[in-house]
Amino acid sequence: xxxxxxxxxxxxxxxxxxxxxxxxxxxxxxxxxxxxxxxxxxxxxxxxxxxxxxxxxxxxxxxxxxxxxxxxxxxxxxxxxxxxxxxxxxxxxxxxxxxxxxxxxxxxxxxxxxxxxxxxxxxxxxxxxxxxxxxxxxxxxxxxxxxxxxxxxxxxxxxxxxxxxxxxx
Amino acid sequence: xxxxxxxxxxxxxxxxxxxxxxxxxxxxxxxxxxxxxxxxxxxxxxxxxxxxxxxxxxxxxxxxxxxxxxxxxxxxxxxxxxxxxxxxxxxxxxxxxxxxxxxxxxxxxxxxxxxxxxxxxxxxxxxxxxxxxxxxxxxxxxxxxxxxxxxxxxxxxxxxxxxxxxxxx
DNA sequence: CGCGGATCGTCAGTATCGCTGATCGTCACC
DNA sequence: GGTGACGATCAGCGATACTGACGATCCGCG
Numbered sequence: 001x002x003x004x005x006x007x008x009x010x011x012x013x014x015x016x017x018x019x020x021x022x023x024x025x026x027x028x029x030x031x032x033x034x035x036x037x038x039x040x041x042x043x044x045x046x047x048x049x050x051x052x053x054x055x056x057x058x059x060x061x062x063x064x065x066x067x068x069x070x071x072x073x074x075x076x077x078x079x080x081x082x083x084x085x086x087x088x089x090x091x092x093x094x095x096x097x098x099x100x101x102x103x104x105x106x107x108x109x110x111x112x113x114x115x116x117x118x119x120x121x122x123x124x125x126x127x128x129x130x131x132x133x134x135x136x137x138x139x140x141x142x143x144x145x146x147x148x149x150x151x152x153x154x155x156x157x158x159x160x161x162x163x164x165x166x167x168x169x
Numbered sequence: 170x171x172x173x174x175x176x177x178x179x180x181x182x183x184x185x186x187x188x189x190x191x192x193x194x195x196x197x198x199x200x201x202x203x204x205x206x207x208x209x210x211x212x213x214x215x216x217x218x219x220x221x222x223x224x225x226x227x228x229x230x231x232x233x234x235x236x237x238x239x240x241x242x243x244x245x246x247x248x249x250x251x252x253x254x255x256x257x258x259x260x261x262x263x264x265x266x267x268x269x270x271x272x273x274x275x276x277x278x279x280x281x282x283x284x285x286x287x288x289x290x291x292x293x294x295x296x297x298x299x300x301x302x303x304x305x306x307x308x309x310x311x312x313x314x315x316x317x318x319x320x321x322x323x324x325x326x327x328x329x330x331x332x333x334x335x336x337x338x
Numbered sequence: 339c340g341c342g343g344a345t346c347g348t349c350a351g352t353a354t355c356g357c358t359g360a361t362c363g364t365c366a367c368c
Numbered sequence: 369g370g371t372g373a374c375g376a377t378c379a380g381c382g383a384t385a386c387t388g389a390c391g392a393t394c395c396g397c398g
Binding site: 018019022023024033048075125129132133136140141144147148150151154155156 | 186187294305314316317318324
Binding site for chain 1: 374375376377378
């Protein structure tokens with residue numbers, strides 16, 4: 001979070017811009033999420049890491065993920081993931097373990113404490129999401145998230161399909 | 170734009186997270202917008218400034234805005250606005266003018282070139298927004314933007330109404 | 339008229355963040 | 369057994385936005 005850079009006075013014309021609407025929604029939610037996760041000693045991104053690890057752990061019975069795979073899943077740089085795991089490890093929430101089959105890889109595991117924290121924090125996350133969407137009626141909220149999912153599926157991958165208009169200056 | 174930090178492989182569990190969905194939507198749109206605006210020699214934020222100036226210029230017949238007011242409207246810091254205007258002025262799109270009534274204030278005006286550029290770039294912006302929403306049917310797209318507007322109205326202003334759960338560690 | 343507090347624009351310094359490039363150990367292939 | 373590719377790590381860089389200070393100006397008060 002960069003902080004208070006969104007005083008939110010952009011009424012009128014600006015509110016018509018999809019970019020501003022998305023940016024605001026994203027930043028506002030991030031603010032709240034960060035605040036709500038603070039008591040658990042983590043931030044949204046860290047919770048994301050924990051969830052990704054756990055998702056691997058249950059999925060197809062025990063898949064383990066390396067730092068790089070986690071980085072890929074979460075969309076962060078591999079070098080950023082190093083620091084991220086460092087922090088989580090320092091807090092005792094995860095554990096690095098050299099993969100037996102490929103000793104270059106660091107398999108990242110949830111500790112018992114990490115799994116407990118993850119579960120509790122995830123409740124808080126859901127709560128924040130619910131509160132955030134509270135101004136919308138249920139139907140609308142459902143359409144919103146479904147629409148975002150559709151957009152994600154459509155634009156999710158990095159792509160450079162665009163040749164912007166010609167008239168360069 | 171921070172760049173390629175969103176490889177977009179977060180299928181499954183992660184796609185259920187509102188934060189990731191919003192972040193992705195925002196970043197993807199930003200990418201495209203940035204690319205589309207590049208030929209006009211500006212970025213989304215700069216177009217925002219031009220639009221805000223113009224919105225002031227037409228609204229109630231000729232309201233003029235200072236750097237600070239623009240900063241407030243766009244949700245950027247006043248010091249950031251300085252550099253932003255610097256850039257636009259260098260490109261000849263805007264003009265700083267000392268306010269006659271309050272010589273501390275810099276009134277920012279669109280040049281003829283600036284207004285021309287703004288209009289053209291705005292067409293590109295609309296085009297990008299349309300393309301971005303293309304995966305949704307019209308009805309859904311309308312609900313999405315309306316929902317975002319509602320959320321903006323509800324959460325838009327900086328507020329600290331939350332006392333996150335108690336169980337701090 | 340002159341003073342003091344407040345506001346606006348500006349700038350320099352700082353903190354944060356993510357990426358680039360290089361290094362070290364390891365694997366895989368010939 | 370040697371060579372090229374890959375995973376994790378680290379140092380350094382560039383971008384970005386904020387903090388704090390400063391000069392100019394306005395406003396209210398005596």
